[in-house]
Amino acid sequence: MLTVHGMADSGNCYKVKLALEQLSLPCRWVEVSTTKGETRSKEFLARNPNGQVPTLELEDGSFLPESGAILAYLAEGTPLMPAGRLERARVLQWMFFEQYSHEPCVAVARAILRYQPPDSPRRAELPRLQERGRKALGVMEQHLQNSDFFAGARYSIADIALYAYTHCAADGGFELARYPAVVAWLARVRAQPRHVPLG
Amino acid sequence: MLTVHGMADSGNCYKVKLALEQLSLPCRWVEVSTTKGETRSKEFLARNPNGQVPTLELEDGSFLPESGAILAYLAEGTPLMPAGRLERARVLQWMFFEQYSHEPCVAVARAILRYQPPDSPRRAELPRLQERGRKALGVMEQHLQNSDFFAGARYSIADIALYAYTHCAADGGFELARYPAVVAWLARVRAQPRHVPLG
Numbered sequence: 149m150l151t152v153h154g155m156a157d158s159g160n161c162y163k164v165k166l167a168l169e170q171l172s173l174p175c176r177w178v179e180v181s182t183t184k185g186e187t188r189s190k191e192f193l194a195r196n197p198n199g200q201v202p203t204l205e206l207e208d209g210s211f212l213p214e215s216g217a218i219l220a221y222l223a224e225g226t227p228l229m230p231a232g233r234l235e236r237a238r239v240l241q242w243m244f245f246e247q248y249s250h251e252p253c254v255a256v257a258r259a260i261l262r263y264q265p266p267d268s269p270r271r272a273e274l275p276r277l278q279e280r281g282r283k284a285l286g287v288m289e290q291h292l293q294n295s296d297f298f299a300g301a302r303y304s305i306a307d308i309a310l311y312a313y314t315h316c317a318a319d320g321g322f323e324l325a326r327y328p329a330v331v332a333w334l335a336r337v338r339a340q341p342r343h344v345p346l347g
Numbered sequence: 348m349l350t351v352h353g354m355a356d357s358g359n360c361y362k363v364k365l366a367l368e369q370l371s372l373p374c375r376w377v378e379v380s381t382t383k384g385e386t387r388s389k390e391f392l393a394r395n396p397n398g399q400v401p402t403l404e405l406e407d408g409s410f411l412p413e414s415g416a417i418l419a420y421l422a423e424g425t426p427l428m429p430a431g432r433l434e435r436a437r438v439l440q441w442m443f444f445e446q447y448s449h450e451p452c453v454a455v456a457r458a459i460l461r462y463q464p465p466d467s468p469r470r471a472e473l474p475r476l477q478e479r480g481r482k483a484l485g486v487m488e489q490h491l492q493n494s495d496f497f498a499g500a501r502y503s504i505a506d507i508a509l510y511a512y513t514h515c516a517a518d519g520g521f522e523l524a525r526y527p528a529v530v531a532w533l534a535r536v537r538a539q540p541r542h543v544p545l546g
């Protein structure tokens with residue numbers, strides 16, 4: 149059986165939880181708290197030297213880090229990953245967009261507001277993170293005005309990747325109502341079979 | 348013929364240039380300067396609403412952004428991308444690592460030192476960027492102590508992705524001599540057939 153080393157409140161870990169559920173793949177979940185420093189322990193670093201969750205433990209005992217790589221591994225050969233060369237590249241395009249242009253601002257703004265004390269000096273980062281996050285949400289809004297899902301007409305791991313931190317973007321101080329096509333897409337994602345919430 | 352919209356001095360664009368050369372794929376190169384704001388023009392944003400290079404223009408006139416997605420698209424079915432499910436996930440693991448944990452510090456430190464004036468307030472970001480960049484180089488060093496290349500025994504697009512900003516990390520103030528396994532790997536990458544330099 150697969151084992152997920154993850155933190156339940158992390159959007160990156162939620163991506164893996166949601167994909168496993170929608171693929172009807174049973175798994176064991178080992179809770180690892182990043183806020184308590186558990187990803188910096190010697191034991192955890194032996195599993196993933198980069199010290200991040202999620203890390204997937206495969207049946208053979210090897211470890212696969214990086215939510216994007218885990219999603220691609222789980223979805224290969226299933227309806228969550230298209231078969232065509234360009235369609236596959238479109239899925240990856242949006243997954244790289246998420247990790248480079250979306251998560252580092254939308255998720256980090258959420259983490260500061262959710263896990264840091266109100267007087268944390270890290271609050272000074274919020275205006276810049278929110279400006280960049282609004283840009284990413286604007287790129288998504290533009291795309292979704294002409295497309296039901298991110299990689300063409302069908303729900304895929306690109307949607308799972310972008311849903312994870314977009315649906316809770318209000319936690320980071322973002323006003324989702326400004327992005328009506330994004331709000332409509334969030335509802336389409338929630339309506340997929342076997343959808344489960346964050347947490 | 349494929350068209351690359353890119354900036355010659357950008358490591359992200361260099362990845363695409365190197366892959367095209369090693370796959371013997373002819374292309375047209377359209378130079379787009381990020382430092383002159385050319386990625387913010389209305390014309391460019393119609394090609395890539397996220398305003399980034401590289402953006403690949405396909406034969407059918409459509410556009411594919413994100414260096415990682417472009418590399419995966421070009422390498423599909425070639426020796427630069429393995430066929431096995433786990434090996435493919437390992438390639439993506441290191442490509443996501445590069446875009447999330449390496450490029451945003453190693454490449455950004457280089458960009459500040461290379462394109463910003465000596466009195467730029469952005470220089471204040473350097474200590475933090477260099478600390479995080481050293482961590483990424485340390486993760487690479489540890490992996491390469493037991494492996495010739497990033498995704499197993501063979502050169503792949505994971506090596507191309509990580510070579511781009513690692514080989515010029517000195518530009519960002521990093522001392523590569525501290526990472527002997529990385530230095531040896533850089534030489535193995537340079538020794539690959541049809542290797543071309545940045546620029």
